Amino acid sequence: MAEGRIIKAISGFYYVKSDGEVHQCRGRGVFRKKNITPLVGDFVVFDKNNPDEGYVMEVKPRKNELIRPPVANIDQAIIVSSATMPDFNPLLLDRFLVLIESKGIKPIIFVTKKDIISESQRQFIDGYVREYQQIGYEVELLSSKENLNELSKLESYFSNNVSVIAGQSGVGKSSFLNAINPLLQLKTDDISKSLGRGKHTTRHVELVEVGDGLVADTPGFSTLDFNEIEANELDECFPEINELKPYCKFRGCMHNKEPKCAVKQAVEKDEISNKRYEHYISFLNEINSRKPRY
Missing domain, CATH: 2.40.50.140 (Nucleic acid-binding proteins)
Incomplete structure (x- = not known):
């Protein structure tokens, strides 16, 4: 044995x-x-x-597991968003963050293609980067073609970790993995302009060596619904909301229509991002409106 x-x-x-x-x-x-x-x-x-x-x-x-992709014992999930082509999508990013937080996996955010956006787009992206950093997330802004300084920094993220890569198609997931380890030769595909998204090119799940760590070479999250999250668990997937939960007047506060809610007060004072709170309410409504399972 x-x-x-x-x-x-x-x-x-x-x-x-x-x-x-x-x-x-x-x-x-x-x-x-x-x-x-x-x-x-x-x-x-x-x-x-x-x-x-x-x-x-x-x-x-197992310490954790994902259903799609089917992989277990993950240390961190690297969520890759692009600044453009496809456009940066904070709602989609928060959806990924919630799914990853619900599994007790550490999220890290990479925003790619910073070198091919306008000055106004850059200010828009920088605002979001600061917001996520204030919450406590690690965020890296990357170029469309990785330079040596970026690659050495990226390698340090993978070292001694098992990572999954999440993010919509066409954001450059396989490209930077190939840049770190050219022996991988992971398939990449041009973004499909008519659909505004790339085509899936990865088939089975495999842990491949990247830097001094392992990365799941997989299509990533093929479903982004919240079927495994209950309404009363959602606030735990928003660190800034979870932190204020003990200060709400009512135990079990859903931070929606309840009075004397510390979270809603923090939103009014701009201590919590209004957009993040809107996404929380949107996800809460989605969970509450799903059909009951028997």
Whole structure:
């Protein structure tokens, strides 16, 4: 028996990395009976007696997992937004942030293509960057073609971490990963101008080496709904709202129509971004209006 980490899953085979070697394994039949699906990123115990094919015998407890993309034990999610083509979209960025916060994963924000925007666009983007930094998020502004200074800074983010990359198509996710590690040769695709978005070019999930860390090479979040988040959990996914929650008059305050709400008072005083609060209310309404699950 040996221990390792699944770095790729494809067609019923699990590729387990252990002591620098990768072993092709199948899952035990008992997993199906117990409704256990090994995921990329899982730490596992496997039987490697057969040099050609081993068996995954046990999946160790996970610290977190994502359904789409199916990957486990993630340290951080790098959300890539572009300043232009497609245009910077704060609502979409907040949607990604909420989904990542709900999983207890650390979010980091990269905004690409800073070198091909006008001065007025730059002021608009800089305002949002300051806003997110004040909340406590790490934000990096990147060029469309990465320079050496940027690349060395980016590498430090990946070091000793397992990362997932999130963001709509066409924002340059694969491009900067290829720049950090040219051996990857991840497929990139030109943005589809008619749709205003890129085409998905990635198929299965695999952990690839970038810098001194691992990155899930995956299409990213194929669904952006809040099916796994309850209304009373949403404020925990907005750090600045969660911080003020204890000061609301009513326990269980939803920061919507309740009186003497510390969050609404902070919005009125410009201590919390009005736009972020609007997005919170929009997401809250979306969760409250979804059909009940039985």
